[in-house]
Amino acid sequence: MTTTSSSFPTASILGYPRVGARRELKRAIESHWAGTSSLDELETAARALRSTRRARLAELGLSKTDSSIPEDFSFYDQVLDTALAVGAIPTRFADVAEGAGRETEFLLARGTRPTRRSR
Structure with a gap:
């Protein structure tokens, strides 16, 4: 055996x-x-x-x-982590998703665009 x-x-x-x-x-x-x-x-x-x-x-x-x-740790959710890993980012966020860091991850999680402050 x-x-x-x-x-x-x-x-x-x-x-x-x-x-x-x-x-x-x-x-x-x-x-x-x-x-x-x-x-x-x-x-x-x-x-x-x-x-x-x-x-x-x-x-x-x-x-x-x-x-x-x-x-299996994730700050927000595993689906978002996977989307970021494979580059499945909505077109409207393409300009901010380059070099995605934690703040970009949260921006995508919340579905909001960063606001530009007027000077």
């Missing part, structure tokens, strides 16, 4: 709340959108949330080395 090893994890948790147990990511994003926190503060909150999530899943028995802890 031959034994084969599998490269697949023995368990995984898909759909584990990416926004945090108490919706921390949602609050951090809304704070940034309201102008009460910086992009750096938002990125720091997101890193902390991902780290806490990974640690909790490892504590629950998932391995840190066999891909059983999913990397």
Whole structure:
């Protein structure tokens, strides 16, 4: 009898709340959108949330080395992430989507164009 090893994890948790147990990511994003926190503060909150999530899943028995802890983090949603990855950006946003960063991602998520301030 031959034994084969599998490269697949023995368990995984898909759909584990990416926004945090108490919706921390949602609050951090809304704070940034309201102008009460910086992009750096938002990125720091997101890193902390991902780290806490990974640690909790490892504590629950998932391995840190066999891909059983999913990397499905998204600031807004996975559909938008995919659209950005493949360049499926609505024509009306083509001029702002070049070199899409976090602010462009949020602009697309909200479906609003940046406003130009008159001088």
